[in-house]
Amino acid sequence: MGDTSPILSAPIGALTSRGEQNVMNRRGMYMGVVALVGLAGSAYAQDSVSNLGTSLPGDALSPWASQSQRVSYVVDLTAFQTSWGNEFGIAPLIKSSKASSVFAGSMVSAQYLSKDMLSGVPYASTQYKAWENAPGQGVNPQNNATTGTVNAPAGSSNQFAAAMAEFATSTGGFNYNGLIGAVVNYSPADSSRLYVTRVVGAVNTTNDTTGDSSQLGFGSVDADGNLHYRADAFNIVGSPGLPSVTGNNLYRTSLLSRGNVLNQIIGNPAGLDATTALLTGSSVTHNTPNHIPQSAAGSAVQAATNFNNQYVRGATSPLTADSTHLGAGVTNHRGGLGSTTSQVLGTGVTTFGILAQTGGNTTSFDVFSVNAAGDVIDKAVVTVPASVTDNSDGFVLNYTASAEFRQYASQTAARGGNGQVALGRDRNGMGLIAATMHENGLNDDFSTQILVARRNPGTGETQWTMAAYIDQAFLSGNSGKEVFDGSGAVIGVLTPLFNVTGGMPLGPSMSSPVIDAAGNVWFLSAVELFNRLPGGGSDFDNALFRAVYDEATFSYRLELVLELGSVFAGPNSGLNYQIQFLSIADSNSIDSATVFSGNGASHTWNNVPLDDLSNEDPRTSGGFVLQASIAYDVDGDGTYDNGGGVDEEYNALLFIGSMIDAGPQPCNDADFAEPYGVLNFFDVQAFLQAFSAHNPIADLVADGQFNFFDVQVFLQAFSAGCP
Numbered sequence: 001m002g003d004t005s006p007i008l009s010a011p012i013g014a015l016t017s018r019g020e021q022n023v024m025n026r027r028g029m030y031m032g033v034v035a036l037v038g039l040a041g042s043a044y045a046q047d048s049v050s051n052l053g054t055s056l057p058g059d060a061l062s063p064w065a066s067q068s069q070r071v072s073y074v075v076d077l078t079a080f081q082t083s084w085g086n087e088f089g090i091a092p093l094i095k096s097s098k099a100s101s102v103f104a105g106s107m108v109s110a111q112y113l114s115k116d117m118l119s120g121v122p123y124a125s126t127q128y129k130a131w132e133n134a135p136g137q138g139v140n141p142q143n144n145a146t147t148g149t150v151n152a153p154a155g156s157s158n159q160f161a162a163a164m165a166e167f168a169t170s171t172g173g174f175n176y177n178g179l180i181g182a183v184v185n186y187s188p189a190d191s192s193r194l195y196v197t198r199v200v201g202a203v204n205t206t207n208d209t210t211g212d213s214s215q216l217g218f219g220s221v222d223a224d225g226n227l228h229y230r231a232d233a234f235n236i237v238g239s240p241g242l243p244s245v246t247g248n249n250l251y252r253t254s255l256l257s258r259g260n261v262l263n264q265i266i267g268n269p270a271g272l273d274a275t276t277a278l279l280t281g282s283s284v285t286h287n288t289p290n291h292i293p294q295s296a297a298g299s300a301v302q303a304a305t306n307f308n309n310q311y312v313r314g315a316t317s318p319l320t321a322d323s324t325h326l327g328a329g330v331t332n333h334r335g336g337l338g339s340t341t342s343q344v345l346g347t348g349v350t351t352f353g354i355l356a357q358t359g360g361n362t363t364s365f366d367v368f369s370v371n372a373a374g375d376v377i378d379k380a381v382v383t384v385p386a387s388v389t390d391n392s393d394g395f396v397l398n399y400t401a402s403a404e405f406r407q408y409a410s411q412t413a414a415r416g417g418n419g420q421v422a423l424g425r426d427r428n429g430m431g432l433i434a435a436t437m438h439e440n441g442l443n444d445d446f447s448t449q450i451l452v453a454r455r456n457p458g459t460g461e462t463q464w465t466m467a468a469y470i471d472q473a474f475l476s477g478n479s480g481k482e483v484f485d486g487s488g489a490v491i492g493v494l495t496p497l498f499n500v501t502g503g504m505p506l507g508p509s510m511s512s513p514v515i516d517a518a519g520n521v522w523f524l525s526a527v528e529l530f531n532r533l534p535g536g537g538s539d540f541d542n543a544l545f546r547a548v549y550d551e552a553t554f555s556y557r558l559e560l561v562l563e564l565g566s567v568f569a570g571p572n573s574g575l576n577y578q579i580q581f582l583s584i585a586d587s588n589s590i591d592s593a594t595v596f597s598g599n600g601a602s603h604t605w606n607n608v609p610l611d612d613l614s615n616e617d618p619r620t621s622g623g624f625v626l627q628a629s630i631a632y633d634v635d636g637d638g639t640y641d642n643g644g645g646v647d648e649e650y651n652a653l654l655f656i657g658s659m660i661d662a663g664p665q666p667c668n669d670a671d672f673a674e675p676y677g678v679l680n681f682f683d684v685q686a687f688l689q690a691f692s693a694h695n696p697i698a699d700l701v702a703d704g705q706f707n708f709f710d711v712q713v714f715l716q717a718f719s720a721g722c723p
Helices: 026-030 472-476 681-692 708-720
Strands: 070-076 078-081 087-095 107-113 117-121 127-130 148-151 157-169 175-187 190-203 215-221 226-232 248-254 275-282 290-292 301-305 311-314 320-322 332-340 350-357 362-370 376-383 387-389 396-398 422-425 431-438 448-455 462-469 482-484 490-494 521-529 539-550 555-563 567-569 576-581 624-632 648-657
Touching: 070 087, 078 567, 087 175, 087 190, 107 215, 107 624, 107 648, 157 190, 157 215, 157 648, 175 215, 175 226, 190 226, 190 248, 215 290, 226 290, 248 301, 290 332, 301 332, 301 350, 332 362, 332 422, 350 422, 362 431, 376 448, 387 462, 448 521, 462 521, 462 539, 462 555, 482 555, 490 555, 521 555, 681 708
Parallel strands: 070 127
Antiparallel strands: 070 190, 078 087, 087 648, 107 157, 117 157, 127 148, 157 175, 175 190, 215 226, 226 248, 248 275, 290 301, 301 311, 311 320, 332 350, 350 362, 362 376, 387 396, 422 431, 431 448, 448 462, 482 490, 490 521, 521 539, 539 555, 567 576, 576 624, 624 648
16 A cells, blocks of 8 residues: 555656746736635645654644744645646645644644635735755754745735644643644746745644643635634633633634734633634534635625524624525535635625535535625525436446435534535536535445536526445445546546555545536545556555546546655655555544545636636646645655654645746736736737727726726826836
């Protein structure tokens, strides 16, 4: 298990590539809310190792130290290829925090990638720590060598955010929880270099030797850095001299407003830093919250569900709670909210989706669109039929009454992730809704399938297919869905999780799905890869897949993105690192640390127009994050041992994105024509043509009208000239 596939490995010293991309929509580039790009958000020195020459203590940062509350650094992507030969970039964006003296870092739980992206904004920090091909350098002042700084690039940037939850048994034996966020900027002309501002969003203890005042559950984050989460008093022991939380609580923290003081979540909201208490002391259990992005709503609006079948939302306390989100026939909702900024139903600034019951088991989707205040303006209920066919290979599964969407179960309500339902919209305007079915209705069911509904927002007509499947008939010789290489040859099949674990846990065998801008479905699954071992034997691993969407046949074919054992070159650390663990299940259910629909972008990379891309183009994904255990080959011997040697192992949030840049960009609103960076007659001509044709790129005021005010904005920008 865990062998390295050559097609997925990058040689040490691999350089980030420079590509070209179509010119972006100018209004989206400078004025509007854009696509979501992927990031991960958490701890500290991402692609780095300590300079101590031992596996411990490592170079992870303390979550309590004042100098660790806000740290800015650069991380560079490394190019790698999928089984189809498509090139992506990867980087260990952040590591988990060090809360115990006996481990290099904390465990990672739920993660989230912002569903919006900002364009034309300043960099979040003015300076960033930066190191290249430099083992031992990083951002830990005690355990890294001295590291230089670089200024933020001139001009504006694209911005997105991400965050993750982490937990550990601290040095003193207490239950530590932390929420680590990151606001990430990049130049559209160089999207392979990410400028990360990492912020400790919240913690539940004062230090590593005191008890907990709360237990935290992570929900979501938007591109402005608004962090949404819950807290309760489950099994807490109290923190000396501080009031503990009681009941169920919902919070929002502004990452970029955080200072160097500790933001410990306690029972007194007045003692919190840059944090708004939206709900305190409720006796009703609330799921981990989602949100409407500030860029779409004008303010940071939280959106959540509770165990009273209510949809809870608002920007300030008290929140509004009602059941207006429930569609016809829905008797109960289940789990947290999945979301997208795409108009799945054809309306709204955000679309939410949640698992639902319509009288029996959880076999339906409740989908609803909302306005900027979070109020429901449209809704639909989509229920799984008794039989679903995989349109790519003809596999048919006839479901019994036991079948159920079960990835809302166990700890997910309190810990995340968000959400179980993935939402998207394809290039033809069709709504896409997906979730993972457990064929036997068990929390640890190995027989799982990702079912996708395609719904016409105008007529409501709905079709079904499978993006992936593993069936219990596997035991009698039938296989799971096939995986292909770039030539179309079969290189493996999806397989039950117990073939990877050797027995326990049995399942689930795949994570919840993520839908990208083209309708492709991303997920983690157990897989059997053929001819990987000496003598031609199969290798059984957990791996990341992209199910590539075909609109014409409403079908999906599987592309292997990366797998357990994959090795990559770290351009910052100058060392190779290996993926050593990818989580799908815990001991009895879905793991909160696996992939949920919030782990990936629903927009294109760098805001390139979707019409210019094929579905398998890497830029159809605005970015993707997943947590993994990685080990650095510090001694360069080609092995990744972490049992007392010098190699270092960390729990990290990996980021995967495109390596293709935007190329030269317009300098301002008047720079309509190439060559960009120069204003002349051709820019005037291009603007007037777009204005006369009522092309949206000429709507410079972004009010849906074409009038004198758009001309005024153009003339002012033209007169100002390019920098």
